Each structure stands twice: as structure tokens, then as C-alpha cells.
Amino acid sequence: AGAAAAEPNGWYGAIDAGYHTLGDVETISQTTNAAFDIATDGDWAAFARLGYRFDQNWRVELEGGYRQNDIELIDRPGPGGVPAGVCNVSPAAGDCLAPDGELKAATLMMNVLFDFGSEGDALRPFIGLGAGVNRVDTNFVGTFANARGVGVGADDSSAKLAAQGIAGLAWAISDRAHLDLTYRYLVSNMEFNTFTSTAASAIGPFQGRYDESHTVTLGLRYAFGADEPVYVPPPPPPPPPPPPPPPPPPPPVAQVPAAREFVVYFDWDRSDLTAEASSVVVVRKGVRDEAPPPPPPVAQVPAAREFVVYFDWDRSDLTAEASSVVTQAANYAKTGRPTRVLVVGHADTSGSAAYNVGLSNRRARTVADALVAQGVNGGVISLDGKGETALARPTADGVREPLNRRATIGINFR
Known part of the structure; x- marks a missing residue:
């Protein structure tokens, strides 16, 4: 799947609609040994949710739900001598058809959900658990299968604790809207009172299990929490001042001539210079040693410098x-x-x-490859990950801090 914009944390709302099927509801009378197995047809279901996303994975929601199923059959699994199931009222003769009736369940659940993957993924599976209350309305009217002249029915409701398991797949259609394909499995108990057309035929109140409740829905979820502030990284530090010019x-x-000794000779008993002595005393012009050339100037080495590269989350x-x-950074490295x-x-x-x-x-x-691509010698590049x-x-664990999402480039010339 392709990447999508991150869903913001905070509040969201959702609505769902779909198909619900219910396994046989096994009930038993609390005062007699009568027992009914109630089979239903699959029918529709709808849900409304208000939730809060804490981070990229965890969210909680309050869910109101409605499930409806028409009664297809009420059978009796109990021993003989007990009224055997419930048939239609009219016609009173002939085949035993389904009685008129339905089971309607209204739930109020608190769900905790975990979204797999990362917040930028377009498709994200999720799972969850829920707990709350299930109110079941039981309504039917008919006649006993083995006594078609005796009417029997129920018009009662009960509210019991309920639990559900949730699994699904969310598809991000924008940075705030998701389509949720959701499966719910609900378990609960139920009770209802019955009435009969004759007091002698009374079978009392019933209790049973409202489980094997399977619901598949498609819904729209919309996040109206605040967007995260757009982070503008600080500008890079100014370049260092240029190095001072090299000294002249x-x-x-x-060049100092080497020490040397000359000998002047005189005539006997004379102190005046002869022509030869005068030639020794006279310093000959142009006789001197050349001074050595000045040393070459020392090449200026650029100063060490660090650059900081910031990344998205x-x-x-x-x-x-x-x-x-x-x-x-690459241009500065190439100055020396x-x-x-x-x-x-x-x-x-x-x-x-570890991640x-x-x-x-x-x-x-990534930074090292970009430096090499711009002409920096890869042989002098070293990598480290902190x-x-x-x-x-410094922040607490689990905090997204833009200043910490970085890489530093330290350039040394010595």
C-alpha cells in the first residue's frame, strides 16, 4: 500500500452499517423443565462510535450498537410431556410454521483498539476488545406445537453485561477519514417472561445465552482532533568568520660573509704600504655571498566545522x-x-x-551517500548511529521531538 498522511491524535467519530447473524439461542424456563431453542434469520445492524486516539497505535471508543433478527423457528429440545416448540397463530391447523417475532439487541460498549503498522500506512489492520451492556428485546406470539389451541408468547426485555472481540482493516482515504471494515463477535446473557392463553399452560420466565453473535460492517471514521503543529527547523548556523590572512x-x-684572514707584508724598517700590500688591503667590489631565498608561505588549513541535517518523523x-x-557541507569539505x-x-x-x-x-x-555523490572522498567518511x-x-520516552531527528556532519582537516 502507498503512504498516506498521518491521522492526527485526538477525538474522532464513526458510523457503521452491515449484516448480523445470530446462532441458535438456547433458553430454559426458570420454573418448569420447558426449554426453547430460538433460531433467527440474518438481518441488519448499525453502530455509532465516539473515540479518542492517543498515539499512532492505541485508541479507545464508546460504541452504541443495534442488531435485529427475525425469529425463524422456536423448537423444543427438552423431554416429552413438555409443550414442544412454538408455531404460527394462523392458520391454527396444518404445518407448524414460524411464529411472528424478533430479537432486537441494543448495546453500549467501551472498546480498546490497537492499530498495527505505522500512522502513514494507507492500509492498517486492527484488533480490539469491548465490554459493556446488552439489552435484548424478545417479542413473539404463536401457539404450542403440540397444543395448537393454546397461545404462547413473549414481550419482554433484559439488560445484561456483555463482551465483544473486534478485528478489522482500516483504509485511509485522507489524512482524517478512514473506511473501516469491522468484524464483531458479541457474547451475553438474556431473560424474558412468557405468557400463555390459559393459566394451566404457563411455562414461566426463561433465561439463556445470547452468543454466537457475528456482525460484519463497513463504516466511515473521521478524525476531528487538532493537527500537529508544522515544525520549521531552525536555520543552519552562520558560517564561521574567514580565517585571518597569513602573516607576511x-x-x-x-648573508654574513665567512671570517677570513689577510696578511700584509712590509719592506724592512718601513711602515708605508707597498703596491702589493695596498692590493691586499683594498676590498674588491661585488664579492659577497648571495642570501638564501625566503621560505615558502605555509598553506592555510580550513577550520573544523559541524553541520546538522534534520529529518521528518x-x-x-x-x-x-x-x-x-x-x-x-560538501562544498566546505572541498575547500581543503x-x-x-x-x-x-x-x-x-x-x-x-532497537528500532x-x-x-x-x-x-x-543517507547523508554519507549524498556527500559522496557531491564529490567528497568516501575514504575519509566514518558513520555512527546513536x-x-x-x-x-531531552524528552520522556515515546515523545516525537523534531530537534532529535537529525544527523551531524563533522569535518576535520588536521
Whole structure:
């Protein structure tokens, strides 16, 4: 199934209609040994529900229901000597046909339901349990099968505790509306008083089991709870200031000539310089050692920097804004020769700890693949997944916090 928008938490209402069938209702008199098995035809049922969704899986609802079945047969399983079943009133002779009558049940139930899958799934199965009250109206009129001249009937109701099991499949047709295909199995007890046309034929009140109640309905459920506020992630941090310009190269050091000794010779008993001595004393122009060239300037290394990429709830694909942050990180990494790029994925606490570790690893992998696709050397990229162990904003377990759904990109050049 394709993805659908998430149903908001909060209140919802629903109506259902469908088909109801009831197994044989076995009853027995509380004052005599008379017993009746009441068989019914399948008929319609309808329900109205008001519920509240707590999170993506759990919800509760108050349900009012109505089930109706026409009586097809009232038979007697008891011993001989007891009036044997109930026939039609008219004609009073001939075949024993079904008496006129019906069983109508009105229920008020409190249900607890669990929706499988994730809130964005278009098709979601669900199960549930319910408890409440079942009021059964018993109404029929006829004659005893072995005494067609004696009339017998009932027009009574009883309210008893009831329980039901629920299973179904919900189809999201919008972010607020669902079609619910629902099966209900209801069990309860029932009682009713009888009347006869002669006092001698009285058979007293009856009690029995109203169970094997099967209902299949199709309904519309609409959520009118408040939408979650749209989260706007904070803007990325401003880029760091440009690095200061490199210092100017030191001035060249003047080359100092090596020490040297010269010898000047004189004539005997003379102190004036001869021509040869003068040539030794005179410093010859242009004789000096060249100074070495200045050292080359040191290449400027970019500063380490971290980028933060935010994700939608329970998603590991990049939004348009997240892709923009990854592009900024890739461009910055390509301004130098990074020695290490560490991508760390994180998750909030809305899922299980094990699931969140896997989700954070998928987020880190998505960011790393996007960096490589934009020219960053994959050999220097390392991955890590923290799950819900390193929250940017601490929360209780089960809280969806947008600041915690992130991946960080740490870029180092040293």
C-alpha cells in the first residue's frame, strides 16, 4: 500500500452499517423443565462510535450498537410431556410454521483498539476488545406445537453485561477519514417472561445465552482532533568568520660573509704600504655571498566545522532543506583536504530503542551517500548511529521531538 498522511491524535467519530447473524439461542424456563431453542434469520445492524486516539497505535471508543433478527423457528429440545416448540397463530391447523417475532439487541460498549503498522500506512489492520451492556428485546406470539389451541408468547426485555472481540482493516482515504471494515463477535446473557392463553399452560420466565453473535460492517471514521503543529527547523548556523590572512614572510636575512684572514707584508724598517700590500688591503667590489631565498608561505588549513541535517518523523530520506545543508557541507569539505568526515545519526524517543538505532544508522548512511555523490572522498567518511542515546533536547520516552531527528556532519582537516 502507498503512504498516506498521518491521522492526527485526538477525538474522532464513526458510523457503521452491515449484516448480523445470530446462532441458535438456547433458553430454559426458570420454573418448569420447558426449554426453547430460538433460531433467527440474518438481518441488519448499525453502530455509532465516539473515540479518542492517543498515539499512532492505541485508541479507545464508546460504541452504541443495534442488531435485529427475525425469529425463524422456536423448537423444543427438552423431554416429552413438555409443550414442544412454538408455531404460527394462523392458520391454527396444518404445518407448524414460524411464529411472528424478533430479537432486537441494543448495546453500549467501551472498546480498546490497537492499530498495527505505522500512522502513514494507507492500509492498517486492527484488533480490539469491548465490554459493556446488552439489552435484548424478545417479542413473539404463536401457539404450542403440540397444543395448537393454546397461545404462547413473549414481550419482554433484559439488560445484561456483555463482551465483544473486534478485528478489522482500516483504509485511509485522507489524512482524517478512514473506511473501516469491522468484524464483531458479541457474547451475553438474556431473560424474558412468557405468557400463555390459559393459566394451566404457563411455562414461566426463561433465561439463556445470547452468543454466537457475528456482525460484519463497513463504516466511515473521521478524525476531528487538532493537527500537529508544522515544525520549521531552525536555520543552519552562520558560517564561521574567514580565517585571518597569513602573516607576511620574514624579511630576508642578510648573508654574513665567512671570517677570513689577510696578511700584509712590509719592506724592512718601513711602515708605508707597498703596491702589493695596498692590493691586499683594498676590498674588491661585488664579492659577497648571495642570501638564501625566503621560505615558502605555509598553506592555510580550513577550520573544523559541524553541520546538522534534520529529518521528518520516522524517515531517513532527505527533505529539500536537508539536501541544502548537505550541499553546504560538501562544498566546505572541498575547500581543503579533509582528514576525517564523521556522520552521526540520531533519533527521537517515539520508537523502541532497537528500532531507533537502525533508523539513526539509515539516516547517517543517507547523508554519507549524498556527500559522496557531491564529490567528497568516501575514504575519509566514518558513520555512527546513536539511536535515542544522545538527544539534542531531552524528552520522556515515546515523545516525537523534531530537534532529535537529525544527523551531524563533522569535518576535520588536521
